[in-house]
Amino acid sequence: GQNIDQPTEMTATEGAIVQINCTYQTSGFNGLFWYQQHAGEAPTFLSYNVLDGLEEKGRFSSFLSRSKGYSYLLLKELQMKDSASYLCAVIDSNYQLIWGAGTKLIIKP
Amino acid sequence: IAGITQAPTSQILAAGRRMTLRCTQDMRHNAMYWYRQDLGLGLRLIHYSNTAGTTGKGEVPDGYSVSRANTDDFPLTLASAVPSQTSVYFCASSDSRGASGSVDEQFFGPGTRLTVL
Numbered sequence: 001g002q003n004i005d006q007p008t009e010m011t012a013t014e015g016a017i018v019q020i021n022c023t024y025q026t027s028g029f030n031g032l033f034w035y036q037q038h039a040g041e042a043p044t045f046l047s048y049n050v051l052d053g054l055e056e057k058g059r060f061s062s063f064l065s066r067s068k069g070y071s072y073l074l075l076k077e078l079q080m081k082d083s084a085s086y087l088c089a090v091i092d093s094n095y096q097l098i099w100g101a102g103t104k105l106i107i108k109p
Numbered sequence: 110i111a112g113i114t115q116a117p118t119s120q121i122l123a124a125g126r127r128m129t130l131r132c133t134q135d136m137r138h139n140a141m142y143w144y145r146q147d148l149g150l151g152l153r154l155i156h157y158s159n160t161a162g163t164t165g166k167g168e169v170p171d172g173y174s175v176s177r178a179n180t181d182d183f184p185l186t187l188a189s190a191v192p193s194q195t196s197v198y199f200c201a202s203s204d205s206r207g208a209s210g211s212v213d214e215q216f217f218g219p220g221t222r223l224t225v226l
Binding site for chain 1: 149150151152153154157167168199212214215216217218219220
């Protein structure tokens with residue numbers, strides 16, 4: 001079967017750095033997305049990785065290792081507004097998105 | 110309209126009733142999707158459409174049907190609602206769905222919170 005694993009919940013302090021991990025086992029791989037979802041709202045796109053390495057976008061960076069079936073989302077200089085769920089999703093060989101259950105990130109002052 | 114809209118925002122429905130959730134996008138995206146999101150589970154694909162006039166089944170299609178008569182609209186129908194269909198439903202769209210080898214980000218509507226009693 002296809003599987004995406006993420007920690008259920010993480011807590012971090014305002015101004016700090018946090019890394020949210022995602023491991024996957026899917027039938028084929030055509031890329032990996034990270035989305036942010038605030039409580040009661042729709043998911044919004046953060047990043048897309050298809051090649052190994054680090055993609056940096058402002059305070060957010062995303063890393064991919066295809067050989068290890070692993071990705072992480074790195075959030076720097078945390079702000080209270082970063083409190084949200086972070087969803088990892090892998091595109092399988094049929095170009096279907098397989099979603100993880102999400103990691104709820106709690107930011108404390 | 111800007112982006113993707115869904116209606117209704119929320120609904121309480123008696124079991125056995127028929128219900129259509131509406132979804133409209135104005136981005137001229139080719140592909141559209143319906144997901145359900147349940148606590149502790151990831152988004153699960155119900156049905157999708159690669160382009161107007163075509164539809165396909167996702168991971169959890171049973172009890173749901175869709176149509177794609179034009180580019181903008183992608184309604185989801187529950188023919189006879191059951192309590193297990195209580196969920197938050199998200200409609201999404203993207204420019205393509207891998208047809209040309211590219212994979213585009215999906216844009217999500219605000220969701221419909223459905224309760225079936």
